[in-house]
Amino acid sequence: MPLDHTPPLNSLGFAKAPADTRVVVAMSGGVDSSVVAAMLAEEGYDVVGVTLQLYDHGAALAKKGACCAGIDIHDARRVAEDMGFPHYVLDYENVFKDAVIDEFADSYLGGATPVPCIRCNERVKFKDLLETAKDLEADCMATGHYIQRMMGENGAELHAAADANRDQSYFLFSTTPEQLDYLRFPLGHLPSKDATRALAEKYGLRVANKPDSMDICFVPDGDYASVIRKLRPEAADPGNIVDHEGTVLAKHDGVINYTIGQRRGLGIGGLAEPLYVVRLDPDRKEVVVGPKHMLATRTVPIKEVNWLGDEPFNSRSEWHVSVRVRSTRPPTDAILRPLSETTAEVELMVAEEGVSPGQACVFYDPDSSRIFGGGWIHRG
Template sequence: MPKDLPLNSLGFPKPPSETRVVVAMSGGVDSSVVAAQLAEEGYDVVGVTLQLYDHGAALAKKGACCAGQDIHDARRVAEEMGFPHYVLDYENTFREAVIDEFADAYLGGATPVPCIRCNERVKFKDLLETAKDLDADCMATGHYIQRKMGAQGPELHCAADANRDQSYFLFSTTPEQLSYLRFPLGHLASKAETRALAAKYGLPVADKPDSQDICFVPNGNYASVIEKLRPGAADPGEIVDMEGNVLGEHRGVIHYTIGQRRGLGIGGLEDPLYVVKLDPEKRQVVVGPKEALSTRTIPVREINWLGDEPFTSRSEWHLSVKVRSTRPPREAIIRPLSETEAEVELVVPEEGVSPGQACVFYAPEDSRIFGGGWIYKK
């Protein structure tokens, strides 16, 4: 590959026409704009859409990604812009790698984040390997996150638009994957800019609503999906206080999450109570006062580290961490126990820290992401 040519917009020293890029197309406006923009710039674009579940099955719903209408929408965009488009059946992979774990985690009293596992185990693993099989130079997605070149190579950074930032869901992207991935929307200031580009390219999805919820969970009703996947999972049991006193009966542990206050069905008490623990083995929902939700020390495992130095090269890392996708990063001290495990100490305790959620590491002074791991129960 010649070295004296200027880099194209994807970072390669050759003309766009000689640069093949596979675009992961969900059928939504974001990935459609990425594909259209790269096609207009003259890149050798190949669109790929994954069918992740049977859109006719009870699990799916209208407006979710990776099924039915969305596959049709992705195909229409490819036809409009004149590049090839392929649909790959990943239903079995998706069920084994994402849906089954989601159900089992809920049954275990955790609050899983299947979108992270989907990126980690399907999109950035199997699909990325497919892109390489197609002799693509890189794979582009519509995620709102930035890839920047640093002194040690590619770095992961938050999106320019904090309201659209998807860094929490992409912390498990490995350095090897990051070298191959591109995120053309990460620098945009707002979603309005994306929609303006969609209108500029005349895309049929320009006004398509954003997908909400988890793609295979109809209307956010997690419990109904888990009952279908794991019959008997919604067996009733006791609601108890922190001393074990029975306060009422619940309709299945899977209907409750850590930090929940409403819908407990134990009114008449003087002070509000919150779900502080789920015990699936005893079929108990444990409730307590708000202060019982405060957590300072968090055990984290399956760590993916994106720092320049080895994770275990220091006894402590002073970074910021995010323990829920909807919360801002908080100051913390991360103490490595191994290459993949750590104890995270929050400077200010957080409420409602839940096993199954991710703990994502951020640089305190800029937008860089240092990876993260999974919160678990000791």
């Protein structure tokens, strides 16, 4: 019987020594991606760090002297210097503006509530950056996302992170099977963010105690309206706040200042029951309000479906899944009915409030941690 001289798989799943395995690490300058880079460098991998310059805070905020992501780039570069691997900064500002920022502004003006982080992963990080990694002859690309890649009978599968509080599956549902083959997520199995920070301390990283960024990167102060007002000045046009029958109740100073489900700040008093924003009509410059029950939705139209199941999406008339219709909501039981290869209708078993066009609807296996993909909620 011949001896099998195939080397064992390394921690990234390749049958060769770490030193012979090149991995590009997408480095944001934060603690998560810095730990990934340091961990792989210590394990002996041929690490190449890449940081994307995506936006200019000064341009986004129209402020003199605003930071242009320089601190994050500096932090990423210092980690690379300390751990002894090369680091590159790529200027993707034009790509990012065309693929992410412009759509963010337009969809907000269209009355939707966009999630630009998903589009950034889909159109920039896991597309252009991934191609750059291949140009650098890397075997794979690693990121600091909290999600798990597991090998199943039919290849790589996407699974939720071990720490439900850090899970980023909602933002990564559009990862394609081809991208999943090439990507690695070394932090997805960790039990908590504390464990990540402990690793940063172990590797002596100066970013070990750097606070997490909670805002959208090009909206650093959380003020969406001011960014959109600069990009699309017409967004601040005044209009009427009306009820579902069209009766004018108040005036507003721009639909961009309102979101589906909002109750506070409507300037409508003296009513028997509180009113909520149930719809935005940018063409008519109207904010439509109604009682809370009008927010409840059971049928959700989905477009741009990305399917990660083993069987073809259209092979069944319906799939019993769990879905998440907002990043802050837990998955809920639903029936997923394919209408075409990329469109579907989701029937929620229990009505959800505040389901908004522009948000993602992510599909989960109700019996495991696996993600079956997802799509974008639209008006139908």
